[in-house]
Amino acid sequence: MGFSGRGLAVAVLFVINCAVLLARTLPETDVPPRFALYWLTFGIVAAAALIGVSSSGSGYLFAFFLAGHIGYRLEARPALVLALLCSLLCAGALYFRLGPGYHVLPWTVGLATGIPVLPGIVRRGRQQALRAVLEAAESAERAARAEARTAVLTERSRIARDVHDVLAHSLAGINMQLELADALLDTGDLEKVREANDKAHSLVKESLKQAQWTVHALREDALPLLESLTAMLASSGHHDALTVVGTEREVPAQVGQNLLRIAQEALTNAARHAPGGEVAVELAFADSSTELRIRNRPATRTAPVSAGSGMGLIGMRERVALLGGTITAGPVTEGPDQGGWQVEAVIPYE
Template identity: 35%
Template sequence: MTLPRPHRDDLLIAAGGLAIGLLMWSFGLHTQTDRPIDARWATLVPLLVMAAMEALRRTLPQTALTIGTLALVADQFTYGSLVTALMFTDVVYAAVVYGSPASARRVPWSTGLITIGVTIGFLVWWQNAAALVIGLITGMVSFLPAVTGAVVRNHRETAEAARLRAEQTALLAEMDRSQAVVAERARMARELHDMVANHLSAIAIHSTAALSLDEAATTRQALTVIRENSVEGLAEMRRLIGLLRDSSGDAEPAAAPTLAGLEALIAQARTNGRSSGLAFTLVDTREEDGARLPAPVELAAYRIVQESLTNALKHASAGAVGVFLGRDARSLTVRVTSPIGDRPGPRAPGSGAGLVGMRERVALLGGEFEAGPVPDGNGSKTWQVRAVLPAEERTPEA
């Protein structure tokens, strides 16, 4: 197995400790005067081993502590070196700071018990106060570095946890911002499509008719419709742009359309669809009980009718286009029917975004939406758009 490469700072610490230890040894500075091993060179063995463990203090902290402990014990049988003991304190500290979580918890308890055991043992053996000094030195060499390492590690882990929480908070904030941007862009896309598509569809159909039919009256009528829809579409665009601009507070936002404007909307559809043989009717069976619908519900219902009329103008064959409104205590029902089949004359192309926008509007309010062909009772089919909107605002189900 390949040993991990020692950290550069650990190598510098080991080299510095070894150099100071050799210098003190050369001057004969020792911690003891009478030991079983009288050879002065024997003091260098624990010193060299401890210096080697200092080089491994970060990469192999548990191994460094185990071998360093044996080296410190061996040093007590020689003349001893103060540098060996000081390097051991750093090895204990590193074992707590850089070791495994289990080791970081175990070392302070172990060194504390060793300190207590040594103090009691020497008190029993010597039976004088000098044993307390031995216990104090043992605690300073082992327990105090372990406690210091535990405090430092705890602060580092707390700081790392705070950093991770800050990163997660920033990530969640960015996700919320991105979702808000996407939702706002989708809302703007629906509003832009619903506000302008009706006018542009009428312009496309009547301009095609003016180009394909060489009749002065038809051309004049088509140009009149084109001009009206161009002016109204431009006004709608200006209102939308005004809402998107930063307001200084002087201008009031334009009021959102409501169901009270359906008569005008259907009157405009009659003008735009007259050349295509389309007849538009409105049947409103709502009870006049004085209860107002929430503004988002009225806006959604208005836009659904508007988009359905636009789709009828684009795709419906000649016949009756019906708009039906009904309300009970809990919901508002909007239903638009239009004939299916081929029709003479020009048609405007469709993108499919209208149905998507209507479905999104209903989903945001927690309602029900369906669109497709249904039997008309005469053996044929009509295209029906049906939306059931809650009479009160509520959060859509996830």
């Protein structure tokens, strides 16, 4: 190296080669592919020129390191082309004796400067494989988190429906009886006040029983469908209202739970909107499905004014949809029950 002539050229080329190699530390995402191609091509020319003007044999190390980085930085095809160009330029500088250092190294050493491109390509392949594995793991983790969130939302919806079935219905009935008792106090009819109070007490007991059913359901304990439905009707005052069609069979816990909730919703609505009306429940075990039909006749006495939550029918539809079934609800337009209301749920077997 020097400050004039060939010494200055060696110093300048040495600085350029150092700068090209230092650029290897730049992240791949920060360097456009086209710019990387130009930068590495320029580095190859500078490395070959350094071999040509230098009288020391150590200059070829820049070409070796650069060729290895070419294999890592570029795709295989352009990397091999640039590595071949590097070998030809470095070998040519020594073979044609373009500088004073030709006698230090044989031209075959210059020809070998492109060989490190091969381990560079292998390293690039491993890095890409590792990156693909990490991306797949991150994608799987995101999918698992999304699935977990969906499961949480589904479970929250299920709990919300059960809470609505137990609390909203029971508390609405209890509140109705207590309001009735309060209104009857002004009339002095203690017998009717006592009757309303007793009815409120029975609703409290029924609420406790429903709460126990809900706890069992949330724990996914199987509830016997037929026995539970019979007990529910009896506690609602509808004795002998259940008709069983077909041969009784055991249904999955989730099916039994949701059919019981649908029956509870329908019976509560019947008591609220059609007080005094007879109720008929039919449970049919078909070859391919389980069907539940609840029908009530028109009210025989004036229904008290009460505002429902509006979530009853929505909850029933959600329950049936989760099981792949269908549900219909609407007024009865013909027959002896004309003017009443019917809810029919059909749950297919898997």
